[in-house]
Amino acid sequence: xxxxxxxxxxxxxxYYRGKMFGFxxxxxxxxxxxxxxxxxxxxxxxxxxTYRDHVHALSKGVPARAVMSxxxxxxxxxxxxxxxxxxxxSREHNLLGGFAFIxxxxxxxxxxxFTSKYKxxxxxxxxxxxxxxxxxxxxxxNNGQFFECLNMAALWKLPIVFVVExxxxxxxxxHLRATSDPQIYKKGPAFGMPGIHVDGMDVLKxxxxxxxxxxxxxxxxxxxxxxxxxxxxxxxxxxxPDELRDPAEKAHYxxxxxxxxxxxxxxxxxxxxxxDLKAIDKKIDEVVEDAVEFADESPVPSQSQLLENxxxxxxxxxxxPDGRYRCxxxxxxxxxxxx
Amino acid sequence: xxxxxRQRMLGQSFKKILPAVSVLRSYSSxxxxxxxxxxxNSALDEEMSADPKVFLMGEEVGEYxxxxxxxxxxxxxxxxxxxxxxxxxxxxxxxIGVGAAYYGLKPxxxxxxxxxxxxxxxHIINSAAKSNYMSAGQISVPIVFRGxxxxxxxxxxxxxxxxxxxxxxxxxxKVLSPYNSEDARGLLKAAIRDPDPVVFxxxxxxxxESFPVSDEVLDSSFCLPIGKAKIERxxxxxxxxxxxxxxxxxxxxxxxxxxxINLRSIRPLDRSTINASVRKTxxxxxxxxxxxxxxVGAEICASVVEESFSYLDAPVERIAGADVPMPYxxxxxxxxxxxxxxxxxxxxxxxxxxVPLAATA
Numbered sequence: 001x002x003x004x005x006x007x008x009x010x011x012x013x014x015y016y017r018g019k020m021f022g023f024x025x026x027x028x029x030x031x032x033x034x035x036x037x038x039x040x041x042x043x044x045x046x047x048x049x050t051y052r053d054h055v056h057a058l059s060k061g062v063p064a065r066a067v068m069s070x071x072x073x074x075x076x077x078x079x080x081x082x083x084x085x086x087x088x089x090s091r092e093h094n095l096l097g098g099f100a101f102i103x104x105x106x107x108x109x110x111x112x113x114f115t116s117k118y119k120x121x122x123x124x125x126x127x128x129x130x131x132x133x134x135x136x137x138x139x140x141x142n143n144g145q146f147f148e149c150l151n152m153a154a155l156w157k158l159p160i161v162f163v164v165e166x167x168x169x170x171x172x173x174x175h176l177r178a179t180s181d182p183q184i185y186k187k188g189p190a191f192g193m194p195g196i197h198v199d200g201m202d203v204l205k206x207x208x209x210x211x212x213x214x215x216x217x218x219x220x221x222x223x224x225x226x227x228x229x230x231x232x233x234x235x236x237x238x239x240x241p242d243e244l245r246d247p248a249e250k251a252h253y254x255x256x257x258x259x260x261x262x263x264x265x266x267x268x269x270x271x272x273x274x275x276d277l278k279a280i281d282k283k284i285d286e287v288v289e290d291a292v293e294f295a296d297e298s299p300v301p302s303q304s305q306l307l308e309n310x311x312x313x314x315x316x317x318x319x320x321p322d323g324r325y326r327c328x329x330x331x332x333x334x335x336x337x338x339x
Numbered sequence: 340x341x342x343x344x345r346q347r348m349l350g351q352s353f354k355k356i357l358p359a360v361s362v363l364r365s366y367s368s369x370x371x372x373x374x375x376x377x378x379x380n381s382a383l384d385e386e387m388s389a390d391p392k393v394f395l396m397g398e399e400v401g402e403y404x405x406x407x408x409x410x411x412x413x414x415x416x417x418x419x420x421x422x423x424x425x426x427x428x429x430x431x432x433x434x435i436g437v438g439a440a441y442y443g444l445k446p447x448x449x450x451x452x453x454x455x456x457x458x459x460x461x462h463i464i465n466s467a468a469k470s471n472y473m474s475a476g477q478i479s480v481p482i483v484f485r486g487x488x489x490x491x492x493x494x495x496x497x498x499x500x501x502x503x504x505x506x507x508x509x510x511x512x513k514v515l516s517p518y519n520s521e522d523a524r525g526l527l528k529a530a531i532r533d534p535d536p537v538v539f540x541x542x543x544x545x546x547x548e549s550f551p552v553s554d555e556v557l558d559s560s561f562c563l564p565i566g567k568a569k570i571e572r573x574x575x576x577x578x579x580x581x582x583x584x585x586x587x588x589x590x591x592x593x594x595x596x597x598x599x600i601n602l603r604s605i606r607p608l609d610r611s612t613i614n615a616s617v618r619k620t621x622x623x624x625x626x627x628x629x630x631x632x633x634x635v636g637a638e639i640c641a642s643v644v645e646e647s648f649s650y651l652d653a654p655v656e657r658i659a660g661a662d663v664p665m666p667y668x669x670x671x672x673x674x675x676x677x678x679x680x681x682x683x684x685x686x687x688x689x690x691x692x693x694v695p696l697a698a699t700a
Contacts, residue, residue, distance in 0.1 A: 048438075080475035089474030096441055096478070097470070101461055107431050108466055111438020118444060122420045123391055148431030155426070309472050312479035312534035316513050318566045318607025321614065321646060325566070 001031040001203065001259050002284045004055035007064060008234075010288045011054065011071060015238045019296070020071045023100075024085045027055040029201075029233035032258035033165050034059045036206025037133055040214055045131045046094040048109035051086035052165075053098045056135060061093045068291035074298035081301045082309065102136065102170075103143035106162070109134035110149045113160035113223075131217040132160045139170025141184045150191040150225065159217035161210075162188075164227045165200065171236040172244045188225030200228030201256040204265070231256075307332065370551035378520035378552070379409045379541070382527040383447065385559045387417055390445065393531055394421040396436055397449030397486075406451045407487065407546055433459035433484070437466045440482040445531060450486035453502045453540060460505075467536040468511035483530045488516070488540035489583065489628045490676050496664035501629030503582070506538045507606040507638070513565055514606040516540040516582040519550040522603055525563030533565060540605075542583045568609035570616065574598035577622040577689050579682065580613060580639055597686060605635055613639060614647045621652040622689040626677055631659035656685040 008026040015024055027034070030052075038047060038059035049056040057067050062078050070077025071085055078090050087098040096112060099105040109132045116130040140146055141164060153160050164184050168175045176182055188195025194216075198209045206228060213224040231253035235242030266272040311317070314327035326332055373381075387393045394417075399406045401414040401424040414422040425432040429450065436446035450456045456463060467480045489501040507514045513535055517523040523541070530537040555561060568580075574596035582602040598616050602609065617623050623643055625636030636657040643655060661675040 046442075079473060079477070082475045083473040087473040089470070089477055091474070091477035096438070097466075098473070099466065101465060104434070104461060104466055107434020107462065108438035108441065110431070111435035111440070112442055113438075114435055115439045115442040115444050118394070118420065118439070122394075145430045145434065148426075148428035149434075151426060152428065152431055152435065309474075309476040310511050311513075312471055312476070312481070315564075315566060316511075316535055316607055318604075319609055319611045321611055323611050323615075 001035045001262065002280055003058055003064065003287065004031040004034060005259055006281075006284045006288045007058060007067070007291075008054060010068075010292060012234070012238060014071070014292065020085070021073070022084060022086075023051065023237050023239070024071070025052040025237045026234045027052055027232070029253065029257070030165055030167060030230045031055060032203035032206050032262075033135075033163065033200045033228045033230055036203045037135075037161070037163055037210040037214075040207065040210050041131065041133070044094060045133070046096050046109070046112045047133050047135070048096045048105040048112065049088070049098060049135045050102060050105055050137065050140075051098070051100050052137075053086070053088045053095075057088040057090065057093075057095055057098075060090070060095045062088065062090045062095060064287050064291040065294045066090075068288075068295040069298050072295040072298070073300065074295055075301040075305065076294070076298040080305065080309075082305070102140040103145040106134050106136060106140070106145050106149045110153050110158060110160060113153065113158035113217075114156065116159050117156070117220075129218045129220075130159065131214050132158075133163055133214075134160060135163045135165060137170060138164065138166040138168060138175040138184065139173065139178065140164075141166075141187070142179055147187075147191075150187065150193070150223075153223040154192040157220065157222040159220065160223045161213040161217055162223060162225045164225070165230055166227055167230050167232045168249075169232070169236070169245060171240065174244075183227075185225060185227035193223045193225055195225045195227070197227045197229065200230030201253065201258045201261065203258050203262055233257075370553055371557065372549040372551050373520045373557075374547055374549050375517070375520050375523045375541070376407070376409055376546040378523040379527055379546075380411055380413075381557075382524045382531075383410065383413060384416070386528055386531040387413065387421065389559070390531075391421075392443065393445040393447065394423065394439075395447050395449065396423045396425055396432055398425055398427060398451050400424060400449050405449075407543060409541075409546070410449070429455050429458035430462065433462040434466065436482055437462050437470075437480060440467070440480040440536075441470070441478050443481070445481050445483075447483045447485060447531060450484065452491075452498055452543070453486050453488040454498050454500055456484065456486070456502065463506070463512070463536070463538065464509050468509050470511075471535065472511060479534050480536045481534045483527075483533075483537045483539055485527070485530075485539035485541060487543035487546075489542055490660070490665055490672070491543040493667060493669060493672060494665075495667045499665035501540075501627070501660065502538075503540055503605045503627065504629055504634045504638075506540075507608070507635065508633075509606075511536065512606060513537045513604070514540065515565065515604050516542075517603065518545070518571075518583055518601050519548075521550065521552050521556045522563065522569075522601070524552070524556055525561055526565070526603060528562045529565050532562065537565075540583065545583070563603070566604045566607040566609060568603055568612045569601045570598060570612065571601045572597065572599040575620055577624060577686055578613070578616040578620045579624045579626060579686070580636075581626040582635070583628070602635075608638065608642065610642045610646065614643060617643050617647045618650045621650055623651070624656040624658060624682065624685045624689055626658045626682055628660050628676055631657065631662050634659050653689045656689050658682055658685055 066078040113132040119128040185195035185197040317326040320326040400410040404411040436448040490499040640655040
């Protein structure tokens with residue numbers, strides 16, 4: 001969680017210094033959800049997220065250096081600078097994105113869960129019990145794709161957990177102004193799956209709920225809908241002036257900061273001392289500083305990278321005027337973008 | 340001499356040249372005839388049998404045997420885990436297909452018609468086509484989106500649009516459009532084996548048409564290359580490019596020695612074949628069923644102007660569907676889709692623009 005918070009704060013700094021650009025959506029305040037869920041997963045389990053994906057990537061194991069470089073648009077980023085803040089992918093860590101359209105990740109996550117079941121039943125990989133987590137927000141819960149996937153996941157008993165990060169705001173649209181029945185967890189049973197509500201500012205509570213839901217999925221009992229009540233301390237994105245939210249509401253949730261709460265819990269229950277926690281803080285600061293340095297020093301993508309990876313099979317660029325496939329020409333990627 | 344003979348030829352007939360047509364239709368005496376439907380069904384069957392990761396998904400593909408019976412018999416053979424009847428949720432099940440493809444399964448997603456793909460177009464473009472690029476090669480999407488495209492008969496405006504131009508403009512996608520049974524088999528097999536997302540545009544009116552196929556085509560390893568057009572008929576007066584059902588019209592209207600190119604692959608477009616042909620005939624007519632503005636013909640025309648401008652003896656003629664939503668009434672519908680007469684008229688226009696001097700003498 002500390003890594004997530006420090007990282008996001010550094011992102012804000014870097015953005016205002018011009019090192020990061022475009023749309024950047026920070027996760028401050030919601031760290032308990034990411035940590036609570038993702039830290040229970042195995043490497044082969046997959047996570048699908050939205051544009052607010054930096055911390056999901058970090059929790060899943062993508063190195064801070066790779067994420068920071070990606071944000072700076074450098075070739076050493078996890079997607080070689082081609083994805084950006086909103087499109088973090090990692091095959092190694094089974095992070096399947098990073099989607100800008102809300103609701104877009106949910107069917108993709110459902111598909112990943114479907115694959116897990118298919119592998120077990122059709123391809124006979126007997127011990128394949130991979131679980132998929134789909135993270136999305138309160139605004140997405142009014143989108144058609146959400147309901148389509150609740151239906152199909154329950155219908156086909158897919159090993160997926162739908163995690164709603166209800167931070168009450170979709171940019172400037174309050175959840176209460178946008179939703180006829182704001183209690184999202186109640187929508188699960190309508191489709192035949194359990195719907196659970198949890199305090200998303202408390203990482204230990206989230207972890208308990210997550211254990212149950214992930215266990216259910218792993219045993220083949222089907223999907224679960226978990227609504228985590230959480231809050232984002234910053235605006236929707238770094239370009240959002242955040243004028244519509246009531247300062248009193250912000251203060252209320254700031255007092256429930258998951259990191260402060262966990263620190264307090266650890267100290268009160270003598271699980272760690274102040275010194276230990278300070279050491280962790282310091283170590284994380286070093287990791288984040290190192291990530292920034294690494295990203296700064298990394299090269300930008302070369303011109304030839306523009307045309308790379310459009311296709312897995314680059315014959316898709318077609319046949320050139322000389323009758324051969326364009327991609328077979330060694331000078332292909334040195335050209336301009338006009339293909 | 341040759342010019343006068345040619346002039347006589349041109350003046351003489353736009354009637355069907357029956358011997359030529361029948362020669363074309365039965366070039367192999369031992370050839371078997373199969374319908375496009377059978378071709379698609381057998382291609383799906385063979386690919387599913389060869390690779391257990393291939394599975395089908397769509398509305399009515401299973402118990403109903405396919406809305407147009409393309410997937411007939413496959414549920415019985417492969418079971419409900421590999422032939423999935425989905426609820427009516429294009430966005431949802433297309434996304435599920437994409438998510439499965441991220442993990443190396445090979446879904447073949449059927450849209451009852453490509454008009455319905457508009458409900459899922461976000462997934463086709465944003466999560467399928469762009470993913471290999473956004474993830475810098477980590478995540479490829481070996482998925483096929485198939486279904487009937489374009490006008491059928493009297494199905495009205497919302498069921499008749501041609502989507503070739505829309506999908507072909509998107510980088511990261513491959514867009515194929517077969518004409519006959521050989522195309523259908525070869526291209527579908529190639530599409531399923533391809534590691535990238537492929538949009539496979541069929542034509543409902545062609546499903547029941549039979550075409551002769553050689554033994555080579557019937558072999559289970561038969562595959563056509565993506566990105567290569569086929570010269571259906573060689574000629575020297577004018578080049579006509581067409582795809583899917585329009586190719587059928589072309590073969591019927593010889594008279595002008597037209598060189599007919601069956602595009603097969605809309606993206607990537609085989610510009611090399613098209614340009615080579617235009618450099619030979621010096622005239623071009625593009626034919627398509629879809630709306631004219633920003634259509635496939637517009638792209639071909641631009642490509643030819645860019646690469647073979649000095650070879651053109653006449654402006655490029657673009658024949659497309661009428662710039663209106665498809666009407667229902669049968670006579671209006673007929674007017675809204677290119678007919679043989681339209682192409683003949685265009686060919687005449689293209690060829691008469693500049694008459695060789697010797698012929699007027």
